[in-house]
Amino acid sequence: MPTAAEMLAWIETITARGIRRPGYPADAWTERWLAARFAEFGLKVELEPVELPRWQPGTALLRLDSGEEFTGFPLPFTAPATGLRARIAPLADARPGDIAVDELTFTELPQSYVKTIATSSYDPEGVFDSLVQTIPFGPRMMAVVEPALEAGAAGYVGALTGVPWDTHDYYVPYDAVRRPIPGLWLSGPDSRRLIERLPCTGELVAESVIDDVTTHNVVATLPGNSPHWVIVASHHDGPWASAVEDASGIALVLAAARHWSRVPREERPHNLLFLLTSGHMAHAAGTRAFIERHRALLAGVVLQVHLEHAALRCEPVGGALVPTGDPEVRWWFTSRLPELEALVAGTLAAEGLRRSFVLPPDAFSPMPPTDGAFFHPEGVPLVHFLSAPMYLFDSADTIDKVDVASLVPLARAAVRLVAGTAHWTPRR
Numbered sequence: 001m002p003t004a005a006e007m008l009a010w011i012e013t014i015t016a017r018g019i020r021r022p023g024y025p026a027d028a029w030t031e032r033w034l035a036a037r038f039a040e041f042g043l044k045v046e047l048e049p050v051e052l053p054r055w056q057p058g059t060a061l062l063r064l065d066s067g068e069e070f071t072g073f074p075l076p077f078t079a080p081a082t083g084l085r086a087r088i089a090p091l092a093d094a095r096p097g098d099i100a101v102d103e104l105t106f107t108e109l110p111q112s113y114v115k116t117i118a119t120s121s122y123d124p125e126g127v128f129d130s131l132v133q134t135i136p137f138g139p140r141m142m143a144v145v146e147p148a149l150e151a152g153a154a155g156y157v158g159a160l161t162g163v164p165w166d167t168h169d170y171y172v173p174y175d176a177v178r179r180p181i182p183g184l185w186l187s188g189p190d191s192r193r194l195i196e197r198l199p200c201t202g203e204l205v206a207e208s209v210i211d212d213v214t215t216h217n218v219v220a221t222l223p224g225n226s227p228h229w230v231i232v233a234s235h236h237d238g239p240w241a242s243a244v245e246d247a248s249g250i251a252l253v254l255a256a257a258r259h260w261s262r263v264p265r266e267e268r269p270h271n272l273l274f275l276l277t278s279g280h281m282a283h284a285a286g287t288r289a290f291i292e293r294h295r296a297l298l299a300g301v302v303l304q305v306h307l308e309h310a311a312l313r314c315e316p317v318g319g320a321l322v323p324t325g326d327p328e329v330r331w332w333f334t335s336r337l338p339e340l341e342a343l344v345a346g347t348l349a350a351e352g353l354r355r356s357f358v359l360p361p362d363a364f365s366p367m368p369p370t371d372g373a374f375f376h377p378e379g380v381p382l383v384h385f386l387s388a389p390m391y392l393f394d395s396a397d398t399i400d401k402v403d404v405a406s407l408v409p410l411a412r413a414a415v416r417l418v419a420g421t422a423h424w425t426p427r428r
Helices: 004-015 025-041 111-117 146-150 188-196 243-261 285-293 338-351 404-419
Strands: 044-064 069-071 081-090 099-105 108-110 120-122 132-134 155-162 183-186 200-222 229-235 271-277 301-308 312-317 320-327 330-334 356-359 382-387
Touching: 004 025, 004 243, 004 404, 025 044, 025 200, 025 243, 044 183, 044 285, 069 188, 081 155, 099 146, 099 188, 108 111, 111 356, 120 338, 155 188, 155 200, 183 188, 183 200, 200 243, 200 285, 229 243, 229 285, 229 404, 243 271, 243 301, 243 404, 271 285, 301 404, 330 338, 338 356, 338 404, 382 404
Parallel strands: 081 099, 099 155, 155 183, 229 271, 229 301, 301 382, 330 356
Antiparallel strands: 044 069, 044 200, 081 200, 108 132, 120 356, 200 271, 312 320, 330 382
């Protein structure tokens, strides 16, 4: 197993390339770098094309007629505007043609509630009865613009007044749905100053360009001791340089691949496929493309493992985020198969992965909120690890947020899960 220092060096190498959105130069470089690493480990590697829309933002600002100006960040995939002049009003008072200002507050999720929907948990500290997690979404998740559209608004301002630190770099929505009005995010402090002046008139600028590009899934395989398959996956793109989302997941997949490459073929329980997808930030385009291309393979899959986000919990201090020494709450979405649920629960305890829940795949929504979600409706047995720190879609996702102490235990957990499927057969 690679050391934590080796895995952290991989993460640093990836994040050093810059913003890794789908189709960006840093993401294309990462695809090639990953293919080289898998080949170095002795795996057979393919780069499989994924067509998707690439979104590139430009200037975003709100200029009031009073002369005040607020700089923001364009909402992904909203319509571009070089200068929309209109009345600016709170969403509740917006009239057709207005620029609607909508306050967003991140959801506070009591872990005592999550316990009621979990299959099991590993909480040796006993914190889940009192711990509250701030997740990186408001109550409407990615449907942030829709109420403004229903009101007939001509533009949208997302006011991040309920976000615990000062930022406008919120990369949501990331479903690649093109919404027909321009929009931007404003930081909490700027939003509060704006709200004091409403209603008023002004001009919204939100520049962006969308084009179609070819990206790639990185697919690497090792033969094993059965005709069946285990898939170990994550995604290689991210909203920013994104150390946690998901350079950390990349490191976990690479670690598992290197481990199994050094195990004799006859000791690998099944054929192994390591998948690093493109286009997570475009509605999981890479996962969907992989499933369409390899649908015949799915019937032979014993287990599909997704590994996302080795994250530290942070606290807001003075308008910034400060990492704590604790991991963010870990979700392990696991198919409702008793033998698999027992394997996951035993793995968490064996590796000391505290603050972990084992959850049904549909605990929060019809599919798990993971890059590999689309495997679930295909009936593929799955274990999807994910944590959701509040900074997940923000430029604040920097190297200091990675839970370095958990990298090796998480990678060992992935190895344990694969090894635990020895002699299993597909259960679609």
